[in-house]
Amino acid sequence: MNASFRAHSHPRRHTWVTPKQIALSASALVMLTACSGDASNGQGNGQNGMPPSPVTIAEVQTESAIYTAQYPARVRGAREVEVRAQVGGILQQRNFHEGHAVSQGDTLFQIDPEPYQLAVNAAQAELADATAMHQQADREWRRVSGLFESNAASEREYDQARSAIEAAKARLARAESGLADAQRNLRYTRVEAPISGLAGVESVTEGNLISTGTYLTHIVQTDTVHLHFAIPESDAQLYRVHLQQTHAQQSNEQGSFVAVTNSQGQSYAVQGRINYVAPSVDTQTGRVVMRAEVDNTNAELLPGQFVRVELALQAFDDVVLIDPTTVSQGPDGPQVYVVNGTEQAQARPVTLGPKVNGKQVVLEGLSAGDKLIINGHVAVRDGAPVMITNGQ
Template sequence: MGHERATKGRLTRLAGVVAMVAALAACDEGAGGAQAAATPGAPPPPAVTVQQVTLTDVPLTREYAGRTQGAREVQVRARVAGILLERTYVEGQAVAQGDLLFRIDPQPFQVRLNAAEAGLQQSRAGLRQAERNWARVAELWQSRTISARTRDDAQAELDLARAAVAAAEAEVASARIDLGYTTVEAPISGVTSLEDLPEGSLVGTGADNGLLTTITQLDPLHVVFAMPEAERMRERGLLESGRASREGEDGRVAVEIVLGDGSVHPQEGWVDFTASGVDPNTGTIRARAIVPNPDHRLLPGQFVRVRAKGLVQNGVALIPDKALMQGPQGPFVYVVDGEDKAQPRPVTAGALVDGARVIEAGLATGDRVITGGVIKVRPGAPVQAVSATAAAPDGGTGTGTGEQQQEARR
């Protein structure tokens, strides 16, 4: 009996060991199966954001560095010599054309005018005497009672008297003009500078003592700038080929003036002059714009940015600038073909408009350009395309893992 119980105990322990081994084997098999199940297959196509191309007409703007200057700047000078008696304006004040600015002592010129008028009266009296004398001589000549020499002398006396009257009249006119020059008026409307000669000074008509003040016209104002020759030629080529057009019926180039703080001048101007030649030193073409300036916000000598408008490029595509790539053969973009594969497409890039790049050639309506997740794209590789309109508000693709969305945002 004891031997049978020992045998049963050994069998029981052996069965337990077998069961344990079987359990361990089952565990190893399960772990191997789980490991095999965790091994990934081929990675999924990368998620990218695409934008469908639509050809449209795009207004173009070009910016140039410019400098303001007065439309007209006139030096006000004395035209007669004398003592400066009075200045009638406040320095730096805006004056209108015809306003009185200075008074020069008029008394010497009034005396000269009086003397000239007296000389004129004397000449006219001499003319009347010569006319009466000629009338008597003419009657005597008809009766042949005087000689031809006497008649000729009377005729010469009459002619001299007439000439003396003409000279006296000219002298009176000259004296009257000089008297008028003793009041100096503003030749144009504008803003006055500091006076160069104070009241009580002896002014003259020379270069060193004749300048009284300077008037600068501020409304309108001129802005001078220069455009690169290549850009000007390219613009002309676009217009002549019909790939671009001008806005407006008059064909004028409208401009906006951007100040140093980034603000835009309220009034638009227009280009009124473009040089017919190229500056050989800079390779640029000089141009000028007229800008209304009723509130005198712009002042001469300011450095500004001139933003030329009115040029419309026809039938082009607009894509985000980040979608444009550079390769050994030039600029290109990735487009998604009908098999959802990314294919490089060479393009002709144009101007940058509000952060978007103009594509002049290489794209057609309906093409899907990759604009997000380009860094993960390989030529000819499949992609998971998501329209830009369906992308997440934060810039992701709206689908896929968080890592994919982060990459799309980049």
């Protein structure tokens, strides 16, 4: 046991310090003490000995702003009508140029009217016969009713005369209705434009036998067009609140108008007015369908065209607008740096709103007159000294 213990034990080693090492350690201690004394006496440069950071500032101002958003939209004619034949027959003639403007009431097609004219003639003859029978029955009724009042005619004769005049009246009404129907069908052989607009291509050429309901062409109203688009549910809520506020302020419904741009961002000279907002959110898309009406008298927009609409969602009064690059992320959220009276950087937490025309809306945290650091804020810290370089 004693031999094993001696085999695993080691003798204690002693470390000796020379007089030269003691002198060097004392010199280093003196130098550290001197440097510490200089810093504590304010002889250093800036915080922790760092020089002031150069920064550029701008004085904060408040202004009004309107937050808008853009959405894709599709142009449609205010009215788009399919023109169909209301009677059958041989299509004799087309009286319009495809793709050109037509006016309401213009004759677009002519269907062979001869069969319908014959039907009118027959209805007229039937009406004449019914009229004659009615007149005869009326005369008989007057004669018999007079005799019946003087007890010169029996009750049976009286009833027969009354039944005859009622039947004659019914036949006359039926003949008048038949003539009106025949005349209507004759009018339908002339296919008219139901609205004014641009006519499409014909689907059936002259000489074809068509039936009732055959599609012939279509017409799109272009002097007034509709812009169909949809916005997210959250934006729809903002829009409704904004619209209520503008109505309350009697500002001529500013929130109900939209600006129109093409896919390249170029603005049109037209302006649309919201005339429909869906009463519910589409459960499949999470969006609210909207529609704007545009006076397109100058034909700037074409039905089927893709455009973008800009809609006002919020209005701000007396808010601060700053460059978004001046905002950084602090321990408590978004923050900016301002310069206080001792030319030190001060971190200021801010509450942000949306961006308007590339500027960041600041709802809380900045006031008019604050000196906001707009350049050099990346290199500064809260409480660090700064050197304002504006104009230098």
